[in-house]
Amino acid sequence: MTFFKPVSLKSIFDFSFLFGSNIVNKVFGFLREIILAYVFGSSLIYASYLLLKTLTDFFSKFTFGNALQANILPKFSRLYKVNDLLNLTDVYKFSKKVIIVLFFGSLVSQLLVVFFLIKDFYLILVPTSFILSIILSVNFHNSLFLNIIQAKGDFKKFSFAELLNGAVCTLFIYPFVLLFNVFGIALSRFLGVVSLTYFHINSILKSNNGFKAHLSAKDFNFSVIFISNIALFVLLIARFISGLNGSSDITYFNYSFLLLNVIMTSIVFNVNTIVLRYISLKNDLTFFYYSILLSALFSFILYFTVNNFSVEIIAVIFQRGAFNEEDVISTAFFLRKLTPSFILLIFSTVFFQPFFSLGVENISVISFKFLLIFISILMLLFFYCIFNDIVYRNFCFVFANTMSVGSFLISILSLSYFIKHEN
Numbered sequence: 001m002t003f004f005k006p007v008s009l010k011s012i013f014d015f016s017f018l019f020g021s022n023i024v025n026k027v028f029g030f031l032r033e034i035i036l037a038y039v040f041g042s043s044l045i046y047a048s049y050l051l052l053k054t055l056t057d058f059f060s061k062f063t064f065g066n067a068l069q070a071n072i073l074p075k076f077s078r079l080y081k082v083n084d085l086l087n088l089t090d091v092y093k094f095s096k097k098v099i100i101v102l103f104f105g106s107l108v109s110q111l112l113v114v115f116f117l118i119k120d121f122y123l124i125l126v127p128t129s130f131i132l133s134i135i136l137s138v139n140f141h142n143s144l145f146l147n148i149i150q151a152k153g154d155f156k157k158f159s160f161a162e163l164l165n166g167a168v169c170t171l172f173i174y175p176f177v178l179l180f181n182v183f184g185i186a187l188s189r190f191l192g193v194v195s196l197t198y199f200h201i202n203s204i205l206k207s208n209n210g211f212k213a214h215l216s217a218k219d220f221n222f223s224v225i226f227i228s229n230i231a232l233f234v235l236l237i238a239r240f241i242s243g244l245n246g247s248s249d250i251t252y253f254n255y256s257f258l259l260l261n262v263i264m265t266s267i268v269f270n271v272n273t274i275v276l277r278y279i280s281l282k283n284d285l286t287f288f289y290y291s292i293l294l295s296a297l298f299s300f301i302l303y304f305t306v307n308n309f310s311v312e313i314i315a316v317i318f319q320r321g322a323f324n325e326e327d328v329i330s331t332a333f334f335l336r337k338l339t340p341s342f343i344l345l346i347f348s349t350v351f352f353q354p355f356f357s358l359g360v361e362n363i364s365v366i367s368f369k370f371l372l373i374f375i376s377i378l379m380l381l382f383f384y385c386i387f388n389d390i391v392y393r394n395f396c397f398v399f400a401n402t403m404s405v406g407s408f409l410i411s412i413l414s415l416s417y418f419i420k421h422e423n
Helices: 009-040 044-063 066-082 089-118 122-152 155-180 182-204 222-228 230-242 249-282 286-318 325-356 360-387 392-422
Strands: none
Touching: 009 044, 009 155, 009 249, 009 286, 044 089, 044 122, 044 182, 044 222, 044 230, 044 249, 066 122, 089 122, 122 155, 122 182, 155 182, 222 230, 222 325, 222 360, 230 249, 230 325, 230 392, 249 286, 249 325, 249 392, 286 325, 325 392, 360 392
16 A cells, blocks of 8 residues: 555645635634633633533534534535536425424523523523524534535635634624623624525525435434544533533633634644545545644644743733733643643544545444443543542543543544455
8 A cells, every 4th residue: 555645736725725714714713712801701601601602512513513524525425426416405404304403402401501500690691592502503504515515525615605604703793792791792603604504505505406415314323423523522521511610610621622623623624524535535545644644743833832832822812801810820721731632632533534434334333332432431430530529620621631542542443443444
C-alpha cells in the first residue's frame, strides 16, 4: 500500500473553502462570545442559560453534525457518484417528522431543568427554552440538507450557507441581548438558522427531477450516531456536570470549551469531512494519514500555547465589561485542565473516520459493542465519583479525562476493525 500520494487540486480547493469559511465563522463566533462575556461575564442568569443550551446541544449531536455525516454522507456520496440529480421529496418528508419530535423532546427536558434544577428566572428561561427548541428543530432540517450538499461535492455552497448563519446571528446578538437579556441570545440564533433555510436550503428542494432518494429511521443507527459524536458528547456531559452546583463554573467551562472547539470544528472536523467522503468513494487512506499529521501538529501547538499563555490569551479576548480579572483566572484554570482530554478527543475523531466510511450497515453491530464499552466506563466512573463524594467541579474534570482516554481506546479498536474488514 502506498501511504502518501499527491493531493488533487480539487481536494485542496474543497479544503480551502471549508477551512476559510470556518475561520470566518469562528471570527463571528468569537465576536459573539466577546459580546456575551462583556454583557454577562459569569453571571448566574447566563450560567442558567448555558445549562439549558447544553441540553439542546446534547440533542443536536444525535441529529446533526458528525451524527448525520457518519450516517448519510457515505450513502449520498455514492448516490451522487452515479446520479447527477436527486429527487429529495421523501427526504424532506422525513425531516418534517423528525423536527416535531425534536421540538417537544427538547422543550420538555429544558422545562424540567428550569423548574427542578435551576428554580429561578422562570419568566425569561421558559420562553428561551421554547426558542431554543425551535432552533434545534430547524438546525436538524438545515444540517440534513447541508450534508447532502457536501455529499454532492459542492463545498463552496455549503461554506457560504454556514457563513450566512454566522453573520446574521452575529449582527443581531448585541442589540438583542441589551433588549431581551439571555432571551436575545436565542432570538439572534433563531434569525441565523431561519435565514440559512430561506436562502440556501429551500432552493435545493424545488427540483423534483432525478433519482428519487429515500431516507428513513432505518438509515440511522443510535450507536453509530453516538460513536460518531463521542468527542462532543464527552465535553457536553462534562459541561452539564460543571453546572449542577448552581455556581458560575459552567460559564468558565463554556469559555474554555469555545476556545478549544475552534481547533476541533475549524480544522479537525473539516479534514474529517473530506477524509470520510474520500474514503467512501475511493477506499484510499491518503487523506487519513495527512489528517493524523495535521492533528499532531495542532495538538502540540495547542498544548504548548495553553500551558504557557492561557491567562494572557483569556485576558486579551474576554477581559472587558462584566468579565473581570477573577473570571480570567478561573477560565484559564478550566482551559488548562481540559486541554489534555481535548487533544485525546481530537485524535479519537480522526481515527474513527475510516471506520465510518464502511457505511452504517457494516458497522452497526460493532458500534453497538463500542457503545456498551463506553456506557460501562461511564457507569463505573459515576459510581466512583458518587461514593467518593467528589465535588461537581472536580467531577467534570475526572469525567472529561477518563472518558477521553476511553474514547481514544475505542477509536483504536475501530481502526483495527476497518483494517480487518478491508483485508
